[in-house]
Amino acid sequence: MSSSLNTLATALPNSGGSFAVHTADVSQTLVQHVAVTLTTAQILTLNATPIVLLPAPGAGMSNIIDYGLFRYISGGTAFASGGTITIGYVSGAAVVNTIANTVINSTSSSDTVLVTSASNITALQNTAIQITNATGAFTTGNGSVTINLWYSII
16 A cells, blocks of 8 residues: 555544545546446337436536447347447437447347447537437347446546
8 A cells, every 4th residue: 555545544543444435536537337237128119218328427528438348138039120229429429339230139149349439429518328229119029238338527
């Protein structure tokens, strides 16, 4: 333990040499992680009801996605139809590669790595990031999706 941390830990009564770091004490510009799981019902209504993955960060700030993982766990019945799945700013451009509907039109579970677009993306200030499949609704099927995003607020 560094001398400054050791001094701090010593100064904290009954700390046992450890101390808590609160979210408010950590810079938002550090890489953060969020995991959001979508149920079968949410996947079936994703076309009409996008799901917010990251809330708007506040005035003058932007959510910046570094990378992510789209994990599909098949429930045994493939989803049918559906459009391309997009993760992006609300009313804005995709911030990572899109996911083809065929990924969940399958009975095989899979992982899709999410990377930022090779083209320039205009970061939208104070705007949430959502997942949608605005080009077409999924019909039948069951399973779940977990979206893991590593991001910063700048």
